[in-house]
Amino acid sequence: MDIHLDKKEQEIIDKVALAAQELRQESYLVGGFVRDKLLDRPTKDADIVTVGDGIELAKAVAERFHPKPEVNYFKNFGTAHIHTQKFDIEFVGARRESYRQHSRKPEVSPGTLEDDQNRRDFTINAMAISLNKKDFGKLLDPFNGQQHLQEKKIITPLEPGQTFSDDPLRMLRAIRFATQLDFSIEENTLASITENKERIRIISQERITEELNKIILSPKPSIGFDLLYKTGLLKIIFPKMVELSGAEFKEGIGHKDNFYHTLQVLDNIAATSNDLWLRWAAILHDIAKPATKRFEEGTGWTFHGHEVVGGRMVPKIFAQLKLPMNEKMRFVKKLVELHLRPISLTKENITDSAIRRLLFDAGEDFEALMLLCEADITSKNKKKVQRFLENFKMVRERSREVEEKDQIRSWQPPVDGLEIMQLFNLPPSKPVGILKDSLKDAILDGEIPNTRAAALEYLKQKAKELNIPGA
Template identity: 60%
Template structure:
């Protein structure tokens, strides 16, 4: 058997000593071993012992210098502790059996061989012995190392049974392929296609967790293409599938918005690992199927898809069990504004337009510009270069206007309270109108966002509305 050099960390020797004292065999198993062979960083260690995993964790904690707290999960028969920056989980070797309508297995104690058989993929069915007689020996019952060399995702057992037993493994297969840039074995992929409907018994939270990992992979389009071809995407995110396809009328065709979206997502992934910016890329054109129109004079149009898309974002987030918090609002904002910088590129850039963009976007302007640059996709390289060059000009103007006017997240110096105090008003539509008029004047550059000038403008506009100053406000 091959030997594997474990990292220089005392935790492995401590586990080995504790296992020997308890008279049980222990092994590092699964993803940590995979990442060690692939030379990928990993700080999560899974230890399987042929015996009581919780007892082993307790023994290990007693032998470590700082006596870390052991978190015990009796329902699962697992325990976890932290050793510095390493997270170590302990479990007894087990075998599993599944019922048709649940992905929760019935579990009983088993051998190491039983435990390896229940693993999802060959690349995860690897172990390293922590036992005195063969410390560091690699256990590879299903040729997982060979599959890593071949860059292949394959199930240890018959794939149809593997995926029927636990349908989430179909998402995991695609996630690992996308993260590692591996192929999926043909028989394994066929089994995903055959079992795709089984994904319906998996909770949306678990599905979305895997989907987020696909989105965060180096080239996320690869994972989405596998989801699409397998039919899984149609079940877990049908709105995205609606983007696919090209319609032609009188020789006029629109582009395939599904593959355009994937290109935009990949472009964003090259410049940012922000999950929510990547979600904005996925959703930026999500309303195009609903807004698609054909006119003999102008061809295909998608008028208002940015506003319609922004209104769709909350429901899509709810359906996907994504957080309905500031992340959702960020995606919604970028979907709504994603055409604005492109419009600035097409026309002469006025300071007023720049001010409005800074005002509406606030601290998210940099993220918006990344999305807009990513949105320039064309087979015509000259056209792409021209647009990107124009974006350079827009970004330069954004910096200049921001430096002179400080409009990022700006608030008019005249507040609603000052307006009410000045004219003796209660909260009302009139107060809102005056505040809006003042904001517009500042954005148009007619008034500086400085108190004296803005207050004089307010008095003038109040007079036009028939309001009388009853209180003089001093800054």
């Protein structure tokens, strides 16, 4: 066999081969498993193509395992799946496909291995390894996929215009593979993505976002976003990000290209964290700069309040991209809103109360916020970068000292809203909110100690100022 299998994989593949031989069905290892094995990348699943009934083969393979795994199958598509020994195996009958203009759902009919390889997206995914007795382990590579792996090239097996028109999601997949593997997209294939970009509109947002997230989780996501931008795909699938591009000059004063700045911040974060949502915060941290951009005489370009406006934009962007509207979105929104705060704390003579407020507002996400701030330093001036990093180190140290003393991150006011209502016989109302916020501010600003006795005394005084009956 042209690839190396570990003991577990060898046992599984042997079972598949024997089951296929008993059914007298030609069967092959195909696609990503073959590609990743040739690249010496880790694998956790395998695709099997059989010239015959894929579901029948899956059931026969399952019988060879103890305990017997469940066979999940989709009769309409002729596909089946089993999960065994922390390894997934997909089965499908070899097929040929034909597409209609306004759909990426093909008309499918049984076919040969050659038909199946012809319908693959890229040459590096069109290789197969025989599991048949006559030529077991032989690599079948009709489109020179192994050579393209060595050349680090993404090329379609057939004419790229046809490949991308048939299934426009393949345009995003080409860019995703180029990003994940650090490959280049062959010249004609890349040109065809630009020519066919409008076809991406027939793809569901969920599928687009799935590919986008895989690009974002790559070792160097900027490769993918640069390709998305240059092919015109990004303007269709994420126009707000394209608005960041370009540097404008007025009276000889320019601002940086915020698109490429954002890509640098994203790469910086990718070097320190695998957290998808922290990477999304990097993408969106300056998203409101186009909306807040102003030129002020004597000052130059300003983006006042872009963190606040950006925070408001996050839920809308998440909804449009079909990203989760839960704590993930709230985490990204929080980091976008707070990303300038640590910078303001790098100045001299910063009070403990300012540090307490940041710790309170960031809560458990303080470390993620600091990583984003450090990634946001993209100056080419090494001394300037070093100065900023030293300043952030000081903010971290001050925050550690204040946190040890005041336990602000997990802090809860000593008197809550319900008790305030009981103390002053108030229904849920605006005065309750005012008293609650005032107490929080007084403790965070160090006006009163963080004790129940001090809080009750403060609330009585504040209630008198607000003319609350019974105060």
